[in-house]
Amino acid sequence: MTIAEKAGDLTPRELSDIKEAEAKAKREAHPEAMGILMYMSQEKGVSYADFEQLKEKVEWTEIHGAAALTRKTMWFVKKGCRCPYSYGKQQVSAVTFPDWFLDMAKRWLNSLNLNDQDKDSTFPNCVNLNLYEHGDHQVAWHSDDEPLFRGKFQDTRIISVTLGAMRKFQVGLKAPRRGGILKPEKGSMATFNLGHGQVCTMEGLFQKHYLHQIAKGTTRQARINATFRNIVEHAAGCPLR
């Protein structure tokens, strides 16, 4: 059962936005894109002290767009993994999960009942952290469909945790690139406010059929987001391949 199938915490507005996107998916004849693909919850285990600790302790890498700095990132992976991660043309090396971060993450995701113990662990084996220092920082329309996750071919689960400022997270059906630019299908977009302590998942074949973005906003406050993922196809050169 996906986390989304257990969902009960969506507001009527959020539910109707998802339903609308699903109806659109049906019209576009993407049968696999149907079903509830997102889950939202508010987690008490996420604290402002965590936010401060991450901001100070993480050695953030700057991600630059065409002209400006768009955000700062960190790519943590499970011990032994060496898979790099690419942000457009920028590639960053893997950093092993520090113990302090794993302790924090297990507290955040406690209510999802993931198994973090044995070889059948369902706990994510990597995470991308983003630091948006203010409303000008953003991530443009994209899907997390890198070969590492095989999200175009099999069910994947990305679990996003927000700390700090609230930002608008938008999703929409994939459309062919126009002028080299990725943008969702007209009329298919839904917007969710992700605030401190909010968990949001993208499941199933979400990355195959949908795009997502954090749009620019007006806030002067910083937001940190952790998107936990699962590498299922380790990169060439990674000892876990």
Ligand SMILES: O=C(O)CCC(=O)C(=O)O
């Ligand atoms: O900040 C967010 O909520 C989304 C981040 C994201 O899409 C990513 O890291 O790929």
Ligand SMILES: [Fe+2]
């Ligand atoms: Fe993403």
